[in-house]
Amino acid sequence: MRGYVLRRIAYVVPVLLGVVTVVFLALRLIPGDPAVALAGEKASAAQIEQMREALGLNRPLPVQYVDFVAHLVRGDLGRSIRTGGDIRQELVENFAPTIELSIAALVIALAVGLPAGVLAALRRRTLIEYVTMIGSLVGISMPVFWIGLMLIYWLGARAEWFPLSGTVSAGLEIPARTHFYTVDGLLTGNVAVFADVVWHLVLPAITLSTITMAIVSRMARSSMLEVLGSEYLVTARAKGLRDRAVVLGHALKNALIPVVTVVGLQLGALLSGAVLTETVFGRVGVGRYVLNAITARDYPVVQATVIVVAIFVALISIIVDLVYAMLDPRIRYR
C-alpha cells in the first residue's frame, strides 16, 4: 500500500513537468505580447521595450525557461505584475476561500444529490424519480452564471434574504489567520461575524453545487439501479433481511464506488466553476484571482496558479483511488 502511494506520487512529477512546460510555452507563444499588455494602451515604444527588459522577456526562451524552473524548484513563485505582491502569499490568501466554497458546494451537492438519486432508484416511475431526473437535467444544463444571477435577483434583491455579493459585509474586519473565512470568522469569537460569513457563503455555494448535484444524483440513481438488480441482493432479501438493511447495508456501499469517482473528478471541476461563481458573486478566491491575472496578462500569476491547481488535482485523484480501497475490499493496491 505504501509502495503504491509513493509510486503514485512519483508519477505526479513527470505530469507536473509537462504542465510547467506547456504553461510556460503557451503564455509566451499565444498572440499578445505581455509587455505590450502590461505597459498599457498609452505606453510609448521605448516604455514597452523598457518593460520587456525589466521583466526579462527579451532573453531567449530557453534561458527564461531554465530560470523559471530554477525559481519554481526553490518554491519562489515570483511577484505579481498586476498587484506587485508576493504570489505565494497571494495564492494562499485566494486558495483558502475557494476550497471553502468548493467544500460547501460539495456538501450541498452530496446532501441533496445522493438521497435524491437513491430515492429515485428505489421509487421508480413515481413523482420522486421524475422530479429528480428533470431537476438534474435542469441543473446540468443551466449556465452557472445565470443561476447565480437568478439567485442574487430573487433571493437577494427581491426577497432580501441574502447579501448580493462579497465575502463578508463591507466594514466587518476579520483578522486573516487561516484565510478560510468561516474559520477566521469563528476565531474572532463573535457569532455575528461568523454568521455573516456563512450568510455570504450560501448563495455562491448553491450556485456552484448545481452541476455536481445533478451529476451525483444521476450517478447515484443509475449505479443504485444496477446494484438493486444484482443476485446478492436477492439472496439478502431471501434470508429475511428487512428492506432498510438491504438497501443501506448492502446496496448503498457498492453503489457508492462510481459516485466517489465522480465526486473526485468534480472537485477539479468545482475549482474551474469557481471562476464564474466568484466573479458573479464578487468573492475572494483563486478563480477570480486567475481571471484578473489573465485579463492583465499577469503571466507569473497564471503560471503559478495553473501549476498549483495541477498539483491539487493530482493529489485528489490519488486520494480517490485510496478511498476505493476503503469502500471495496476487492480492490487492493500493491
Added chain:
Amino acid sequence: MKSSNMTRRDLLRAAGAATIIAACAPAAQPGATSTGKAAAATGTLTFLWGGDTDKLDPPAMTTQEGFIATTALYEGLVRYKPNSTDIEPALAERWDISSDGLAYTFHLRSGVKFHDGSALTGEAVAFTFDRSINKDNALFKEAQSAGGFPFIDDYIGNVVAKVEAVGPLDVRFTLRRKFSPLLSNLAIPPAYVISMDALKKFGSKINENPVGTGPFKFVEWKKDDHITVENFEGYWGGQAKLQRIIFQPVPEASVRILKIQRGEGDIAWPFDPKDAPSVKGKAETDVLEQAGLNVNMAEFNLKKPQFQNKALRQALNYAINKQELADKLYSGAGVAAVGALPPTSWGFDSALKGYPYDPEKAKALLKTAGYTGDTIILDSYTIPRGYNPQGAKLAEAIQQYFQAVGVKSEIKTTEWTEYRKIRRQGQLNIAFGGWQADTGDPENFLGVFFYSKNQGGVNTSFYGTPEVDKLLEQANEETDVAKRKSLFNQAEAKIVDDAPWLFIGHMKQQVAIRKRVKGFVLQPTYIYYFNSVSVS
C-alpha cells in the same frame, strides 16, 4: 443505528442554531465596527466598482480605480478645481516659473503632516519624484520587476531633468524644454507625494502601506475584496466629513446596480447605461452624468495609399450618424463628436462644426474622391473599452452606414493586445480606437494623437503636418491659458479638416448614487475628491 439517531438530533440542533444565527446576521451591517473617534466625522461611504485596483503605489498603478482610491489618501502639489480641468493649489501654496520657462519652483504649505506624523518638506517632495523619474534611484530599480512606473515619464519624467529641494519648504523642477502642460500633469495621481519616511521604511511595499497627506488614512486593503480608508484628523485642509470610505469591487455590473437600489452601496461606477433608468431620479437613488474626458474614434492608416485621399476620408465622416450611435448603440450614454476634444475639455471649440450626418454629401464626395467600389477593411478590437462599451458592435454599425452610401467594407477583429501591437506597426486599415485622458490638458488628446513625433506610439494614424506640429509645439511652450486655447483650436480645426479619423463620439461619465450622499462632485478626470462628501 443508534449513533445515526444521535447524529440526526445533533443535526436538528445545529439547524436550529443556524436559524438563530441567520436571524442575527443582518445586524452585521456596514459601519458596525466604526470607531466613531472623530466627533465631526460620521458615516461610512461604500463605493462600488467593477474590478479592484492593481496597485495603490501612485506612480506604479495603471487603473482608474487606483487613481480614485489614492485620491482619498494622497495629494499632489496641485489639484483640479471641482468639476473642472483647471488647476488650483494643493500641497504647494504657490509657484514661480522662471522667465525661460525651464524652472518651476513650488512653495509648500507649512504645517502639513503625513499620516505617519512626518512633516511635508521640500526634501520629501524631491524624494518622491526622484524615486519615480530617476532611473538610477535604488527605489526606482526595485520597483521594476513588478511593472515599474508606466505613466510618469509621459507626463513628467520625459521633460523634467531633476527635482530638488531648494529650501525647507521649497522644491524646484528643472525642465529639459519648455512644457506648459506640466502643472496640469502634476495634479494626476501618479504625481502624488508620498511620505519620505514611509518610502525609506517600506520601499516597494509602500504599495500595501500607503502613507500620504490626504484627508483619509489607510486602514486595510484586502485585494479583490475591499479597500478601507479612515478619516485623518490631522488633515491640513479642514477635516473631511466622512468617518470611513470602503471601496469594493463588484464584478457584475447588474449586481452593482442592485446593491445601490438595496442600499448595500452608496456610489457605483461604472455601470451599464441600460440600467440607468432603474436608478435615475428615484426616491432613494439617482444618476450623475456628464460628457466624459474621452474620445471614441476610428483612425485611417495614412501609411496606406488607399487612405491618402482626403475627400474619401471626409466622405466617410459624413456617412456616419454619430447622434444615432450615441442614442441607440450607447443607450443615450454617448455624445456625438465634432472633433477629437470632448466638450468637458477647456480646449473645446464650440464653433467647430465637424462632420454632421449627410449621406448625400458623402456620396458626392465619394465621386470626387474617385471611389470605385473596392472593399475597405475595418479593423476592430473585440473587448469593450471605457470609451466604447460595445466593443466590436461599433464596427458593425459603421459597416452599415458605409453600405448605405455604397461603400463596401469588411470587418476584421483581432485580440486586444495583438491588435495594439500591429496597430503601432502600421499594419491596420481603418482601425477603431480611443482615449481616456489622464490630465485635463488638451495636449493629452491633440499632442499624443496628432504630433508627428508620436507616430507609431499613440499616433497610429501616422498623421503629421508641419503646420499642426508647429501649433502644438507653440501650445506646449505658451503659458498663457487663453493663448494656448487659441493655438489648440487652430490645430484641431486643421486636424478635423484633414480628417485622419472617423470622429465618432464621447462616452458620458455616469455614476449611480444614493441620495443620502451629499457633496459628491463629478470630475472630468474621474479623480474624485472626497473631502467634502458626507452621508446623512
